[in-house]
Amino acid sequence: MEFSSSRRGADRFRQDRGPFFASNGYAKELKPDIITFAKGAGGIGIPVAGVLMRKELDVLESWEHSTTSGANPLALVALEATVKYIRDHEILENVAIVSKILRDGLTELSAFFPRVSNVKGIGLMLAFDLPSAADVARFIAISRENGVIVRGSRYGFGNTVKVRPPLTTTESDVHDILTSLRTSLQQLESE
Numbered sequence: 001m002e003f004s005s006s007r008r009g010a011d012r013f014r015q016d017r018g019p020f021f022a023s024n025g026y027a028k029e030l031k032p033d034i035i036t037f038a039k040g041a042g043g044i045g046i047p048v049a050g051v052l053m054r055k056e057l058d059v060l061e062s063w064e065h066s067t068t069s070g071a072n073p074l075a076l077v078a079l080e081a082t083v084k085y086i087r088d089h090e091i092l093e094n095v096a097i098v099s100k101i102l103r104d105g106l107t108e109l110s111a112f113f114p115r116v117s118n119v120k121g122i123g124l125m126l127a128f129d130l131p132s133a134a135d136v137a138r139f140i141a142i143s144r145e146n147g148v149i150v151r152g153s154r155y156g157f158g159n160t161v162k163v164r165p166p167l168t169t170t171e172s173d174v175h176d177i178l179t180s181l182r183t184s185l186q187q188l189e190s191e
Helices: 007-015 073-088 091-112 133-145 171-190
Strands: 034-037 050-053 117-122 125-129 160-163
Touching: 073 091, 091 117, 091 125, 091 171, 133 160, 133 171
Parallel strands: none
Antiparallel strands: 034 050, 117 125, 125 160
C-alpha cells in the first residue's frame, strides 16, 4: 500500500499556516474572554504558563493577585525562545502540511483494515478507533515493537488509539509512521 503525499493541498496550507490557538483557526467564531496556556510553552523542561485576556478584563492592580512562580525570568526567556522558534522555523506551517498527509494516511488505513474506524482529530493530535480496549492494548505493544509509540484513550480502558507525533515531524517521518502503523495493523489482523 502506497500512501499518497497530499501535496496538492500543501500549497494552500503554506499560505494559511496553522493557528496558534483554536480561536485563531478552526474555532474562529469563538471569541474567548480569557485563554490560558502551559505545558510546552516553555519548551521541554522549563515550566511556564500564561493567561491572555481582553484588555477590559484586566481590572486588578498588580498587588491584588499573585502567582506562585509568576514573572520567573527563566520561564519568560524560555517562553519567548519557544515562540520565536515556532515562528522562525515555520512550525505551524509544517503542522498544517504534515497533519493533512497523516490524516489522509490514517483514512487510507481505515479503508484497508476493517478493524480501524472513526479517524478523528485536528492538527497532529489524531486518532482512530479499534473494536475494543484489548485490541488497543495489543496494537500499542505491536506498534512499539515496530518503532512507533502510540497511546490509548481513557488510561487504557478506551478503544481509541492516539497518534500524536511532535510538531517538528517531517513528511518523511509521517510516511515512516504510516508504514509502521500499517505493519502493526497487519500483525494485529494476523493474530
